[in-house]
Amino acid sequence: MQTLHVELGDRRYPIFIGSHLNINELLLPYITGHxxxxxxxxxxxxxxxxxYxxxxxxxxxxxxxxxxxxxxKYKNLENLNLIFDALLQAGFNRDCTVLALGGGVIGDMAGFAAxxxxxxxNFIQVPxxxxxxxxxSVGGKTGINHPxxxxMIGAFKQPSVVFADMAQLKSLPPRELSAGLAEIIKYALLGDIEFLAWLExxxxxxIQGDEALLAEAVYRSCAHKARIVANDEKEHGERALLNLGHTFGHAIESxxxxxxxxxxxAIATGMVMAADLSCQMGWISEADLIRTKVIFQRAQLPIACPPIPLEQFLEYMVHDKKVLNGQLRLILMKGVGQAVITKEFNLEAMKQAIVNNQLKE
Ligand SMILES: NC(=O)c1ccc[n+]([C@@H]2O[C@H](COP(=O)([O-])OP(=O)(O)OC[C@H]3O[C@@H](n4cnc5c(N)ncnc54)[C@H](O)[C@@H]3O)[C@@H](O)[C@H]2O)c1
Ligand SMILES: [Zn+2]
Structure with missing residues (x-):
């Protein structure tokens, strides 16, 4: 079992990472009421x-x-209200604890309810x-979708503890495991070339679900996110780096x-597009672009999206929230393991990066 702390002053909290974690020892102390x-x-x-x-x-x-x-599709106001109904019907008071048991949808909704x-x-995350x-589960963003x-609707709510048990990943469908690996690879690409080598x-x-390896990957990923969140909880600067590949990816999703x-x-292919653009700008080498594609392929993630008309792709990109004063800012790589937020890129090269990484019809 490994422990990590998210350093947020008096809201500092631990993340426990391991297999078959002990509820009595590790969870109970964080449940203040009854x-x-x-x-x-x-x-x-x-x-x-x-x-549980x-x-x-x-x-x-x-x-x-x-x-x-x-x-x-159930991450909405109507279903959020079901949590309030349950809390009120049970007669729960201000000393109660809301424990999220599930993936990000449940974590976001339960956190907003809490x-x-x-x-x-009190709020506890069991992702x-x-x-x-x-x-x-790390970083305190919670909320629901709006049509x-x-x-679009949410709050910052830090949990009092995060309880990440690798044994529970056994039942996870392979596609969901790969989707998680995409975010793990993201931490390596944006800030840690040594972690990239470890992942390789x-x-x-x-991919086979080795629990010890998964625990190590989760530990290293959470350490990255925890450090970034501690520096920039409300995303005024550095936290935006966590969106590497996301503006492209959101366009694909939309x-x-x-x-x-x-x-x-979607963000795996989005990160390939970001790497392609970085390569065209001369910030990473051709070899590094290939290295980026290979690691996603080995994680069984797509590195090209279905054909999407460029006009539409761009429209979805500017709808993404990283447009400041009408100028598109992207997270790109100036060297593998060194992401930057920048608007200083060539627009034609960006279009090329999108076109380069689509499946041919
Ligand atoms: N708050 C944040 O900072 C933040 C960051 C990233 C994503 N999100 C949100 O997280 C959500 C995505 O999270 P997700 O990828 O975990 O999706 P999810 O919560 O929908 O879970 C994916 C699927 O796996 C199932 N599942 C969960 N645990 C399982 C298990 N152990 N075994 C078998 N099946 C299991 C779920 O029921 C679901 O069908 C999105 O709504 C996204 O907006 C929030
Ligand atoms: Zn993401």
Missing amino acids: QVMIVTNDTVEKLYANT QQALQALGKTVKLCVLRDGE ASFQRGV TTLLSQVDS LGKN MHMDGL YLGYGVWLHGE
């Missing part, structure tokens, strides 16, 4: 809810379950997808329709 609402979905409930409910009940807690429907129920109650273990935009060495084991490609798949 009431616990486990928020999960109908997929994860069948797999893991019992374990029984363990916490045996330790004297009053534990209720709020089971939402599985899917990004931020606003009775003006804020059960690789993506949520390395990304959404007019993804993640261990990719086969990671064009294909949400849910056709997983987010991790």
Whole structure:
């Protein structure tokens, strides 16, 4: 078991990473009151809810379950309200704990509920997808979608503990595992060339679900995100680097329709486009561009998207929120493992990078 701390002053909190983590020792101390609402979905409930409910009940807690429907399309106000219904029907008070048991959808919704129920109650993250273990459970962004935009309504809410158990990844579909690996590779590409070498060495084991390797990859990824979040919690600067490949990726997601490609798949191709543009600008070598493509391929991620008309692709890109004063800013690489936020790139080269990395019809 490894422990990492997110350094946010008096809101400092630990992330426990390992296999078959001990609920009694590691979770119980962070449950301050007696009431616990486990928020999960109908997929994860069948797999893991019992374990947590029984363990916490045996330790004297009053534990209720709020089971939402599985899917990004339920990450909305209507389903958020079901969490408030459950909390109020159970008669829970300000000393209660909301425990998110699931992937990023559940973490984001439960976190927002915890931020606003009775003006804020204790919140615990038990992320059960690789993506949520390395990304959404760390950093405190929570929220829901609005019909007019993804993640448009939310709050910053830091958990009191994150409990990342690799044993729970056994049941994860392979595509979801790969999607998580996309965000892991992102940390290497944006800031840690030594981690990239480590990933290259261990990719086969990671894809096969080796728990010790996954724990190490989660640890290193969370360490990166935790450091960035501690420096720039509200994304005024450095935190934007975490969006490497995301402006391109969001365009792919939007064009294909949400849910056709997983987010991790879209940003993998998005990062290849960012690397291609960086290569055209002379900031990374041709060899580094190939290296970037190969690591995604080995993680069983797509490195080219279906044909998308350039006009439409660009329109989706400028809809992305990283347009400041009408100028598109992108996260690009000035060397592998060294991402920068910049508007100083050639627009024609950017278009070329998009075209270069689409499947031919
Ligand atoms: N808050 C943040 O900083 C942040 C960062 C990145 C992503 N997100 C959000 O996270 C969401 C995506 O998260 P995700 O990729 O975890 O998706 P998800 O929560 O939809 O989970 C993916 C699928 O895996 C299933 N699942 C979860 N755990 C499982 C397990 N152990 N075994 C088998 N199946 C399991 C889920 O039921 C779901 O069907 C998006 O809504 C995104 O906006 C938030
Ligand atoms: Zn992402």
